């Protein structure tokens with residue numbers, strides 16, 4: 001009857017991961033439960049092992065329970081995992097933990113194999129799953145930030161977040177130190193700004209960072225070039241707005257004398273090579289007032305033609321939509337006086353900056369990743385195959401923490417947006433609400449999004465090609481994992497936890513997004529795979545492709561001005577000084593540069609896509625699927641390296657080794 005068990009307990013090597021408190025363990029088997037007594041004091045970075053005799057026949061091991069005893073004070077403990085070897089275990093059985101053990105309540109760690117409810121016909125884990133979800137719904141709660149937006153996690157500060165969601169010490173230290181340094185630099189240089197003023201465009205070199213990227217250098221050299229301007233819509237910081245034109249946009253009213261332009265546009269339209277970028281979403285947004293000075297927002301339209309050599313060239317820019325009862329707005333052309341044409345393009349760059357940061361980056365990257373994270377934590381127990389097996393959990397690391405920081409420093413009242421961006425002080429919330437109202441499921445899935453935007457066959461859309469390839473790799477990985485646990489469409493339909501998860505996301509987190517194509521139930525394996533692939537792509541490729549370009553494209557301020565200080569031009573009589581006076585002043589430019597450097601710099605603490613640190617020990621089959629995923633990512637990485645070597649402008653924002661495993665900055 002007596003059984004001899006060998007128990008190993010691994011403690012994390014993070015700052016203060018060990019605990020002075022004694023930990024008591026229980027083994028729970030299908031036939032009974034054994035108290036092992038107060039056995040250990042977890043030491044930092046160690047794997048402790050002890051042997052113990054159990055006078056009971058436990059049968060197959062289901063769970064380890066643990067409790068931290070607090071004598072005088074409670075010291076948190078970061079437990080990585082517990083393993084047990086004993087009668088009938090066939091080698092070691094793993095009980096993954098990977099979280100902070102706080103307080104003195106009993107914590108259950110189920111054995112590491114993922115299972116759905118129906119994989120557990122005897123209901124051995126049912127009660128545990130329900131309890132775990134009940135607890136998680138208390139610690140991970142939906143909050144609210146502004147009306148008409150998707151929901152965030154509750155809490156305004158890092159300390160409000162569940163302990164496991166806060167930055168660990170390495171990331172926290174790096175974040176605080178570099179932010180402190182950035183602010184100090186700004187305070188010192190800020191005083192110099194009053195002495196140095198900007199008179200010529202080249203004067204922005206004063207704040208052009210010294211350690212800039214090669215591409216940022218190219219931006220400085222080439223930003224006035226039309227092909228370079230067009231290229232940014234394909235492969236720049238914001239590749240999300242360009243669309244193929246299937247007709248001439250209604251807002252493009254051609255005043256008399258523009259017959260040539262009309263002929264050219266129609267010719268490109270016939271040839272299928274006409275494209276457009278429409279910033280109508282910005283129309284009517286209330287501009288910011290910064291230190292008593294009004295700032296300006298426009299809502300341009302750009303028409304472009306795709307050349308056979310892959311270059312995308314602007315044909316015409318309309319800075320504002322037409323207004324009823326007013327003469328049609330002025331159209332700017334490449335043949336205009338160079339400064340007039342440059343000012344029109346600069347307006348487009350500033351409009352692109354607004355939609356890029358708010359719609360493409362903040363909403364479609366950061367905020368949606370947070371909805372996915374919160375919905376998953378609240379509705380899937382840790383044993384669920386979609387939660388564990390590295391499928392979703394690794395893609396949520398630090399997302400709630402960085403978004404909480406963004407809401408309290410970046411887009412908060414009196415935050416960076418209010419201080420230096422033309423849509424700050426409320427306009428930015430308006431833009432987020434408008435962008436949320438037209439956020440579709442298809443737009444988050446590159447095969448659909450690129451098809452809808454007419455970019456699938458466009459060879460010079462490197463973003464498009466890489467996004468499709470990365471989507472394919474992620475979707476094969478998801479299919480591999482899902483195939484291990486769901487043998488039929490019926491199994492998906494019958495999984496009530498999965499259905500509740502999907503509804504929590506669409507109805508609660510995304511605030512009734514079913515009318516924009518988001519599912520409220522999952523009817524088949526294919527539908528489940530598509531949904532999970534969207535989740536992983538959003539937390540990784542979607543964010544990376546809209547985050548990584550900031551440093552390259554916005555370091556040269558005239559190429560990405562966060563604000564404009566003069567109204568859009570109403571004549572073509574424009575001087576260099578008019579452009580300089582429209583662009584951010586040196587102080588604003590400096591602040592923008594500081595924030596761009598801080599957020600855009602390559603992260604020193606970084607896990608690349610698919611390279612999770614934690615192992616959830618989920619058996620050989622899921623491990624093999626993960627290995628296959630990693631191999632495909634490595635091949636894609638190599639492929640991009642080879643391609644980029646012969647390109648004039650390399651595109652690397654979707655290189656798997658550059659793409660972070662989760663939204664962390």
Ligand SMILES: [Fe+2]
Nearest residue numbers: 361365547665
């Ligand atoms: Fe970001």
